[in-house]
Amino acid sequence: MVKKKDIFEVFFRKKKSMILVCLKNNVKSRYGSILAKEVDCTYSHTVKILQEMERSGLVSFEKQGRIKTIKLTDKGTRIADHIDKVKTLL
Amino acid sequence: MVKKKDIFEVFFRKKKSMILVCLKNNVKSRYGSILAKEVDCTYSHTVKILQEMERSGLVSFEKQGRIKTIKLTDKGTRIADHIDKVKTLL
Secondary structure (H helix, E strand, C coil): CHHHHHHHHHHECHHHHHHHHHHHHCHHHHEHHHHHHHCCCCHHHHHHHHHHHHHCCCEEEEEECCEEEEEECHHHHHHHHHHHHHHHHC | CHHHHHHHHHHECHHHHHHHHHHHHCHHHHEHHHHHHHCCCCHHHHHHHHHHHHHCCCEEEEEECCEEEEEECHHHHHHHHHHHHHHHHC
């Protein structure tokens, strides 16, 4: 599967794209710490990327008591869909 | 439009993605030299990217006499479609 990975990275910045796709495909990834592990990023880098995405209206943060969860917006979901489809095609 | 460009580049490697999208949207871009100008790349860098895409089955080269033209494959067209849609969404 090395080749598949390579050509995906020709077009995409892998970790940032994977954060979106993970958020779409996996309910568990809604916690920043779990998401960070899934995409093999540090927690602080993941949070930085998420804040960037929030400013662009792709994700939103929800506070449930002490816990902060991450939710894809409609726009974020549609973009994650397209990226996921490209990933499958490549 | 600066913001739109910025968030696109969060996920995509701009020039490589734009080469695919240009090939889809513009018949003229099928010549390497014109394509290179459109995406603001050197000719030799554009050719290198195109050869990489050929190896992955996204584009094919056609010789018409002395002139070499570039054609998107079906797979390449589908991927270009998705990238173009994300670009519009962002």
